[in-house]
Each structure stands twice: as C-alpha cells, then as structure tokens.
Amino acid sequence: MGKAGFGKLMSLSEAKELALSNAPELGTESVPVSEAMGRVLAGPVSIGIDVPHFAKAAMDGFAVRAQDTFGASETSPLRLRLVGHVTPGVILERAVGPGECIEISTGAPMPRGADATLMVENTETQGEEILVYKTIAPGQNFIKAGSDIAAGSSLFGAGEELRPRHLGVLVAAGLREVEVRRAARVVLMSTGDEILSPGEPLAPGKIYNINSTTLGESLRAFGCHVRDLGVVRDESGAVKEAISSALEDADIVMLSGGSSLGRGDFVPEIMAELGTLLFHGIAVKPGKPTALALAGSKLILGMPGYPTSALSNYYIIVEPILEKMSGRKVRKNYTSARMKRKVLSTVGRYQFLPVKLEEGAAVPVMRGSSSITTLAIADGFVEIEENVEVVEKGATVSVRLF
Amino acid sequence: MGKAGFGKLMSLSEAKELALSNAPELGTESVPVSEAMGRVLAGPVSIGIDVPHFAKAAMDGFAVRAQDTFGASETSPLRLRLVGHVTPGVILERAVGPGECIEISTGAPMPRGADATLMVENTETQGEEILVYKTIAPGQNFIKAGSDIAAGSSLFGAGEELRPRHLGVLVAAGLREVEVRRAARVVLMSTGDEILSPGEPLAPGKIYNINSTTLGESLRAFGCHVRDLGVVRDESGAVKEAISSALEDADIVMLSGGSSLGRGDFVPEIMAELGTLLFHGIAVKPGKPTALALAGSKLILGMPGYPTSALSNYYIIVEPILEKMSGRKVRKNYTSARMKRKVLSTVGRYQFLPVKLEEGAAVPVMRGSSSITTLAIADGFVEIEENVEVVEKGATVSVRLF
Numbered sequence: 094m095g096k097a098g099f100g101k102l103m104s105l106s107e108a109k110e111l112a113l114s115n116a117p118e119l120g121t122e123s124v125p126v127s128e129a130m131g132r133v134l135a136g137p138v139s140i141g142i143d144v145p146h147f148a149k150a151a152m153d154g155f156a157v158r159a160q161d162t163f164g165a166s167e168t169s170p171l172r173l174r175l176v177g178h179v180t181p182g183v184i185l186e187r188a189v190g191p192g193e194c195i196e197i198s199t200g201a202p203m204p205r206g207a208d209a210t211l212m213v214e215n216t217e218t219q220g221e222e223i224l225v226y227k228t229i230a231p232g233q234n235f236i237k238a239g240s241d242i243a244a245g246s247s248l249f250g251a252g253e254e255l256r257p258r259h260l261g262v263l264v265a266a267g268l269r270e271v272e273v274r275r276a277a278r279v280v281l282m283s284t285g286d287e288i289l290s291p292g293e294p295l296a297p298g299k300i301y302n303i304n305s306t307t308l309g310e311s312l313r314a315f316g317c318h319v320r321d322l323g324v325v326r327d328e329s330g331a332v333k334e335a336i337s338s339a340l341e342d343a344d345i346v347m348l349s350g351g352s353s354l355g356r357g358d359f360v361p362e363i364m365a366e367l368g369t370l371l372f373h374g375i376a377v378k379p380g381k382p383t384a385l386a387l388a389g390s391k392l393i394l395g396m397p398g399y400p401t402s403a404l405s406n407y408y409i410i411v412e413p414i415l416e417k418m419s420g421r422k423v424r425k426n427y428t429s430a431r432m433k434r435k436v437l438s439t440v441g442r443y444q445f446l447p448v449k450l451e452e453g454a455a456v457p458v459m460r461g462s463s464s465i466t467t468l469a470i471a472d473g474f475v476e477i478e479e480n481v482e483v484v485e486k487g488a489t490v491s492v493r494l495f
Numbered sequence: 496m497g498k499a500g501f502g503k504l505m506s507l508s509e510a511k512e513l514a515l516s517n518a519p520e521l522g523t524e525s526v527p528v529s530e531a532m533g534r535v536l537a538g539p540v541s542i543g544i545d546v547p548h549f550a551k552a553a554m555d556g557f558a559v560r561a562q563d564t565f566g567a568s569e570t571s572p573l574r575l576r577l578v579g580h581v582t583p584g585v586i587l588e589r590a591v592g593p594g595e596c597i598e599i600s601t602g603a604p605m606p607r608g609a610d611a612t613l614m615v616e617n618t619e620t621q622g623e624e625i626l627v628y629k630t631i632a633p634g635q636n637f638i639k640a641g642s643d644i645a646a647g648s649s650l651f652g653a654g655e656e657l658r659p660r661h662l663g664v665l666v667a668a669g670l671r672e673v674e675v676r677r678a679a680r681v682v683l684m685s686t687g688d689e690i691l692s693p694g695e696p697l698a699p700g701k702i703y704n705i706n707s708t709t710l711g712e713s714l715r716a717f718g719c720h721v722r723d724l725g726v727v728r729d730e731s732g733a734v735k736e737a738i739s740s741a742l743e744d745a746d747i748v749m750l751s752g753g754s755s756l757g758r759g760d761f762v763p764e765i766m767a768e769l770g771t772l773l774f775h776g777i778a779v780k781p782g783k784p785t786a787l788a789l790a791g792s793k794l795i796l797g798m799p800g801y802p803t804s805a806l807s808n809y810y811i812i813v814e815p816i817l818e819k820m821s822g823r824k825v826r827k828n829y830t831s832a833r834m835k836r837k838v839l840s841t842v843g844r845y846q847f848l849p850v851k852l853e854e855g856a857a858v859p860v861m862r863g864s865s866s867i868t869t870l871a872i873a874d875g876f877v878e879i880e881e882n883v884e885v886v887e888k889g890a891t892v893s894v895r896l897f
Contacts, residue, residue: 126693130712144867147700151865182689184700200689200800200865202700241866248868256897257716258870261709261802264693265702265867287584287602291528291666298549298586298604300667307663310532314659398602400663424828463553463602464643465546465667466650468660495658 099374099381104479105443108375108385109413115371116414117390119275119344126263129255131316132273133421137247140266143239148203149181152234155194155216155223156207159231170217170224179204194223203235210234242266252420274420279312280339281305282322284332284351284360285398290323303400303465304349311407312347315415315423327351333363340367340391344418347411350398360384360395368393376442376479379462380406399462405445405474408493426494428473430455436484438477447471448492455492471495501776501783506881507845510777510787511815517773518816519792521677521746528665531657533718534675535823539649542668545641550605551583554636557596557618557625558609561633572619572626581606596625605637612636644668654822676822681714682741683707684724686734686753686762687800692725705802705867706751713809714749717817717825729753735765742769742793746820749813752800762786762797770795778844778881781864782808801864807847807876810895828896830875832857838886840879849873850894857894873897 103111121135150156157173165171178196179185188205189195195204203210208231215227242248248262255263255273263271281304289299291306305321312319320343325335332351339346351360361373361384368388373395375383379402384395394411396403416422433454438444448455450472457475460467473494477484484490505513523537552558559575567573580598581587590607591597597606605612610633617629644650650664657665657675665673683706691701693708707723714721722745727737734753741748753762763775763786770790775797777785781804786797796813798805818824835856840846850857852874859877862869875896879886886892 126708130716142697145702145865146697151863181687182700200687200702236865241862241868248871257709257712258806258873258897260712261705261806262867262871264708265705265802267694267697267703269694285583285602292669292671295544295548295669298584300547300602301669303663303667306528306666307659310659310662314532400667404660404663426826426828460643461553463547463638465664466643469650469664471660495660 102374102376102381102442103372104441105375105377105409106479108372108383109410111371112385112410112414113417115387116392116417117344118420119277119418121272122275123270123272126260126268126271129260129263129271129273130257132255132271132276133419134249134251134253134255135272135274136251138249138263138266138268138271139245139247140242141244142267143244144242144265145236145238145240148238149236150197150199150201150203150210150234151236152210152212153199154197154210154212154234156189156197156204157194157209157211157225157229158189158191158206159209159229159233161192161194162209162211162225162228165225165228167226170226172222173225175218175221175223177204208232208235252422254421277317277344277415277418278320278342279317279345279347280320280322280343281309281312281347281349282325282335282339283349283398284325284327286327288324288350304396304398304403307400307404308347308349308396308407308411311404311411312415315412316419316421317415329359329363332360333366336363336367336393340388340393343391345392345394345414347394347396349396349403351395358382364393364395377406377409378439378442378444380409380445383410397462400465401447401467402462404468405447408474409443409445409476427491428494429489430492432475432484432486432488432490433457435486436477438481438483440482441479443479444477446475446477448473448475450492455490468495504776504778504783504844505774506778506843507811508881510774510785511812513773514787514812514816515819517789518794518819519746520822521679521820523674524677525672525674528662528670528673531662531665531673531675532659534657534673534678535821536651536653536655536657537674537676538653540651540665540668540670540673541647541649542644543646544669545646546644546667547638547640547642550640551638552599552601552603552605552612552636553638554612554614555601556599556612556614556636558591558599558606559596559611559613559627559631560591560593560608561611561631561635563594563596564611564613564627564630567627567630569628572628574624575627577620577623577625579606610634610637654824656823679719679746679817679820680722680744681719681747681749682722682724682745683711683714683749683751684727684737684741685751685800686727686729688729690726690752706798706800706805709802709806710749710751710798710809713806713813714817717814718821718823719817731761731765734762735768738765738769738795742790742795745793747794747796747816749796749798751798751805753797766795766797779808779811780841780844780846782811782847785812799864802867803849803869804864806870807849810876811845811847811878829893830896831891832894834877834886834888834890834892835859837888838879840883840885842884843881845881846879848877848879850875850877852894857892870897
C-alpha cells in the first residue's frame with residue numbers, strides 16, 4: 094500500500110514536555126463574581142473595605158461602656174439606665190453615655206460610646222433599668238470593624254480556584270467583578286465519512302460520533318468553551334479549510350480521527366502545513382496515532398479516532414496541556430490496589446490500562462481500543478511506565494479513579 | 496428579654512437520621528443525552544442496537560476467507576485475486592469469493608464472504624493479485640457486530656453518575672434520551688433587614704448577603720436547580736408568604752438567618768405552622784440554630800445566618816439530604832494529618848473544625864462563626880464527634896478536603 098509508517102515514535106514523557114513547553118499560558122479577563130464559580134484567580138484580590146464594615150455585637154444583650162460594669166458581681170450588682178434598643182441594620186443616633194446601656198441584638202451595629210456587649214444572661218431588667226451581675230472587659234462580645242478583613246489587604250493568590258467559600262468572601266467585600274484566567278476556547282471536529290452525528294438515523298456501515306461527546310464533555314467539565322463543528326468531510330481541502338477557519342477564534346483546534354496511517358489520514362500533513370508539527374505518533378498504548386502542531390500561539394491536536402484511545406489521551410496529554418494553559422489543577426483521585434492478574438507491557442511504550450476495582454483488586458478490563466465500553470465499565474486506570482515490562486499478579490498499583 | 500432558649504438540642508446523628516428518613520427520593524425524568532452530563536441514571540439503560548452495528552476490520556489489510564490462506568507461509572506464499580477495496584462508511588455490493596480478496600481499511604465494513612483481515616505486513620501486492628505470506632484463522636482482525644454491546648442487553652445501573660465515558664456509550668448506541676433522577680429544585684431566601692444583595696451600594700450597618708452565594712453555588716455544583724429570591728423583608732407575614740409560595744414549585748425551601756433566638760427570629764414558628772418541625776437547634780459547633788420542617792413531601796430548611804455556620808451545615812446536613820434525594824454520591828476527599836495543637840470540644844456536641852494543612856499538620860483556623868474568611872483560608876475540616884472531649888496535639892486526624 095506504499096505508506097510510510099510512523100517512524101520512530103516519541104515517548105510520552107518527551108511528547109508531554111514538548112506539548113507543555115509550547116502550550117501558551119492564557120491571559121486574564123474580568124468576570125462578574127456571580128459567574129466566577131470554578132474560575133482560576135489571576136492574582137491576589139484587593140479588598141477595598143473593612144469586613145465587617147462596622148463594629149457590631151457578637152451576642153444578644155446590652156451595649157455598655159465596660160468601665161461601668163467594673164466591680165459588678167452576682168452578690169453586688171450595678172445599675173445601668175436602659176436608653177434604647179438597636180437591631181441589625183439600624184444605626185442609632187443615640188450614644189451610650191456614662192451609666193447607660195442600650196439593648197442590642199447579635200449583629201447589630203454597636204452604638205457610639207459602647208465598647209462591649211453584656212450578655213443578657215448576666216443581667217436582670219427592671220423597668221427602665223438593668224441590673225448588671227458581671228464585670229466585663231472592653232472589647233468583650235464586640236466585633237471590631239475590619240476584624241475579619243482590613244480594608245487595603247489582599248487575599249488569596251494566583252491559581253486559586255474559586256469555590257463557594259471564596260466567592261462568599263468576594264461578595265462580603267462588595268466586589269462585583271474578579272480578574273480570572275481566561276478559559277480555553279476549543280474547537281472540536283471529527284473526520285471520517287463513516288461518522289454520523291449523534292441522533293442521526295443509523296445507516297449501514299456508519300458509526301456515531303462518540304468523540305465529540307466524550308472529548309467535548311471532558312473539556313466542558315474542565316471549564317473550556319467548546320464549539321463542536323461535528324463531522325467534517327473526509328477530504329484534505331475541506332479539513333484544511335475547517336482547521337484554518339477554526340484557528341481564528343480558538344486556542345486549541347482538536348480533531349479526532351484521521352491521524353492514523355490509513356487512506357485519507359492526511360491530517361498530520363495538513364497540521365504541518367498550518368504550523369510546526371511537534372510530534373506525530375507517540376509510544377503509548379492505546380493512543381499511538383496522536384499528533385500535535387503549534388500554529389502561532391495556537392495548538393492543533395490530532396486525536397485518535399478510536400474512542401478509548403481518544404479519551405485515554407485526553408487524560409494523559411490534553412489534561413496536562415489544559416492545566417498549563419489555564420493555571421488550574423485538576424484534583425486527581427488515586428487508590429491503591431493489588432493487580433488481579435499479571436500484565437505484560439512493552440519496554441519503551443507507556444500503557445494506559447483501564448481497570449475495574451473488585452474487593453481491593455485492580456482487574457484489567459481493556460477490550461481493545463475500538464471498544465467504547467472499555468472505559469465506561471472501568472473505575473479508573475493504571476499507568477504502566479515505559480520502562481516496565483511486566484506488572485506481576487498481586488503487585489500493588491496506584492489506580493487513578495475516573 | 497423573656498425568650499425561650501433552644502431547650503434540649505438534638506444531636507447531629509439524630510438530626511441527620513430524622514432528615515434522611517423524611518427527605519423524599521426524587522422521581523425520574525427523560526433528558527437528551529447531550530444534556531445528561533453529571534446526571535444520575537434512574538436504572539439500567541437498554542441498548543436497542545448492536546455496537547458495532549456491523550462487522551468491521553480491526554486492521555488495514557485485505558478482507559479474505561481465512562480458509563484461502565491455510566498453508567501460506569513466508570517460504571510458500573499463496574495467491575489471491577484483488578477484486579476491490581473498501582473504506583469506512585462504504586458498503587460493497589461485491590462479496591469475497593473463493594480465491595479472492597478485497598483491500599480494506601481499519602473500521603471499514605467487512606465485505607460479505609470474508610471472515611478475517613490479513614494484515615498488509617503479511618502480503619505483497621503484484622498488480623491484480625496479492626501474495627499471502629501467512630496463514631490466518633477465521634475471525635482474525637475481524638470485529639463482530641455486537642461484540643462491544645449486543646442489541647437487547649442493558650448497561651450500567653441505577654445511581655450511576657453519567658460521565659463522558661458513559662455518555663459516549665449512549666451516543667454509540669444511538670440513544671437520544673436517557674432516564675435520570677430529577678434534580679432537586681431549591682428556592683433560596685435570606686431574612687434580615689441588615690442584608691444587602693451582592694453589588695448593592697454599601698450602607699452603614701448593612702452587610703452583604705453571603706449565604707445566597709455560598710449556599711447557592713454549592714447547591715448548583717451539586718446539580719440542583721436554584722432559584723434565589725434574595726432578601727425577604729424581616730417580618731413574619733412576608734416570610735410566611737414567601738415560603739408558602741416557594742413550596743409550590745420547590746423540593747427544598749432554604750432560608751438563611753432568622754432561626755436563632757433574637758428579635759425577629761420567627762422562622763421556626765412559621766416552619767411549624769407550614770409543616771411538621773422535625774428539629775430546631777442541633778448540638779453542633781458552629782451551626783446550632785438550624786431547623787428542619789417537613790411540609791407534605793417538601794423540606795423547609797432554616798439555616799444559620801452566620802456564613803461559616805451556614806456553609807459548614809451545608810456539608811454536614813444539606814449534602815447528605817441531597818444525596819438521599821438525588822441518588823448521587825459526592826466524592827469526598829480525605830487526607831490524614833497530625834493535629835498541630837490541642838483542641839478542646841464539648842462532650843455531647845459535634846464540632847466542625849476548619850483546618851489549614853501545613854507540612855502534613857492540620858492547623859485549626861476557626862475565627863468564629865461570624866468570620867467569612869474562616870472557610871476560605873481553610874483547606875478542609877476535621878469532624879470532632881460528639882463523644883470526644885479533646886483532640887491532643889499530634890493526634891492523627893482525618894481531614895475532609897474542600
């Protein structure tokens with residue numbers, strides 16, 4: 094058939110290093126706090142106001158001048174005049190003068206003059222007076238303005254992923270917008286005349302486009318903006334045109350199919366025409382027919398057509414690239430397990446081995462890279478490094494959970 | 496001030512048990528596969544077609560009748576007539592007859608008559624003939640129809656959370672819709688005249704509504720449909736009206752603020768009027784002023800107003816309720832650490848202790864439940880069970896990571 098082979102395959106570590114050193118770090122943008130969940134901070138956040146913004150009571154009771162309680166005890170109570178009450182959200186004109194107190198609820202602004210809150214349990218109300226049964230110190234049950242966050246301070250740092258507890262702080266500080274790393278824009282397309290879009294009527298010899306779903310949903314879950322062009326006609330001109338046009342507004346153009354060596358597998362050639370081909374063919378199993386090119390500051394990724402290979406390469410190649418570009422680290426969950434049976438591997442080739450966990454044992458479930466069920470029935474995968482020839486039955490392995 | 500206290504507080508375990516035994520399991524609904532990411536399967540999925548739908552080649556090479564290769568070897572090749580070629584997506588009329596072969600690409604439908612694919616490496620093409628250098632068996636490099644999934648089989652099971660690898664299978668099987676558990680509809684509201692909506696201009700004595708963000712984003716991240724009513728006027732009639740109206744289309748009505756015992760804390764009374772009050776006041780620190788009522792099959796949850804308490808109770812009370820209702824289990828990440836300093840707790844009271852991880856040590860960072868920064872600077876929390884009085888410095892604790 095007269096085709097050139099892949100030639101010498103690149104090792105996974107070399108391919109990743111090349112990908113990571115060429116992948117651009119995305120810039121930043123300002124987004125409303127209400128849309129910032131899951132986004133990655135561009136840098137520390139400057140807080141412009143005191144939080145809380147005013148001194149307030151930490152307890153229900155009476156706002157007092159602490160010195161007016163000095164000497165009070167269960168056996169010799171002191172008397173204070175009750176001159177008002179204050180609830181949350183209300184600012185009193187009236188100050189607390191010598192010998193006076195003001196009834197206060199938790200969270201209400203401390204009236205001027207008061208420097209402590211006497212708990213209701215330590216008092217007894219008698220008409221317009223209260224009896225004070227306890228001596229308290231200045232500052233007691235008194236939350237100072239700025240005690241949680243002082244105006245002018247900065248919080249968090251670059252790379253922090255914004256979760257509900259961070260967003261709460263931004264809201265408390267009155268921020269409306271926050272500077273975050275830009276999300277990667279990815280354009281997806283598939284090649285292959287046998288490929289149908291999901292939901293199209295099935296025809297003989299045709300198969301559904303699985304990769305746009307598995308890759309697309311994985312990218313969205315990472316936080317990327319994904320535009321799916323669907324199936325592009327399996328013809329060199331059409332594919333080149335689609336990639337060129339996609340490069341205009343994408344950070345990554347990702348193709349699936351067409352990077353193997355069969356008829357119509359012209360994608361790597363097009364990639365080399367549109368940019369610099371960094372690799373084509375990596376020493377991994379499955380997932381060998383994978384290609385990466387750099388076009389200006391954009392990446393073109395040629396992913397394998399086989400669904401298991403496309404998704405396994407998402408984990409081992411694409412995810413690290415996205416982490417670099419976005420500054421966001423995915424939380425990876427690992428568990429330790431004993432290998433249920435002996436597994437052979439080829440020296441010089443990294444193996445992605447899907448496994449199911451059964452009673453603490455890792456059971457290999459690889460059904461071939463053309464099987465779409467392999468990953469769906471697996472609980473995670475074991476990474477067999479390239480210098481490993483055999484993983485013995487009973488050996489302890491680290492399983493990355495899906 | 497003449498107020499009743501909480502009376503005897505309910506233990507967390509009792510409160511959770513009561514909540515879980517009363518929380519309804521939500522029903523199911525059909526959603527498009529393209530919108531099913533993260534949803535929870537209602538039950539096994541029935542597959543109506545064979546996957547793959549047709550027999551195909553696993554390799555580039557020649558589709559042959561295996562018997563025609565019997566006896567072929569490097570030293571005594573056999574000859575076959577090359578009568579056509581087939582690529583993916585194409586159905587050939589022509590069958591492979593005795594002594595014939597058809598060139599085939601990986602993934603292309605096997606022509607009728609052929610029962611194996613001879614790899615191109617084991618052949619040599621000479622004009623209209625090929626030389627066969629290897630004997631192969633029927634079924635070799637031949638992917639049978641239905642070998643991945645047989646029509647009529649069912650896959651997965653109730654409670655499976657749909658991830659990209661599952662959605663790929665649904666697409667491959669030609670499914671357009673999938674039956675999933677319904678997502679919980681939650682209506683959020685906050686009470687308190689001192690509360691401003693995020694982004695409103697700050698006024699003296701006022702604070703921003705933090706809980707609608709922290710609770711709302713946590714609920715959304717779980718997969719709930721959240722409708723946020725914002726701040727409801729701190730008046731019994733207005734709050735009762737808002738809850739009644741929200742109950743019409745919510746599974747859970749969640750209030751924050753107003754369940755403590757200060758002035759205007761009438762929420763538990765209203766909850767008791769609209770349903771059965773299951774508890775009010777739980778023996779946890781922070782988060783004591785928490786109330787739950789059952790109104791028909793709906794829940795009314797009164798959460799503390801303090802932001803740390805509201806969010807800590809999300810983890811210890813609300814999340815288990817959502818898990819029960821939705822059938823979805825949250826992946827909880829734990830790490831083991833040594834406690835950096837001695838921590839005292841009260842017997843009979845569960846303590847939620849936020850900690851920061853520093854060089855393998857868990858450093859308590861609790862700044863009081865009114866502090867909004869406490870959880871934001873923490874990496875996770877330690878749960879101090881109610882029967883524990885002291886956690887010694889250096890003790891090994893399990894930290895649930897945020």
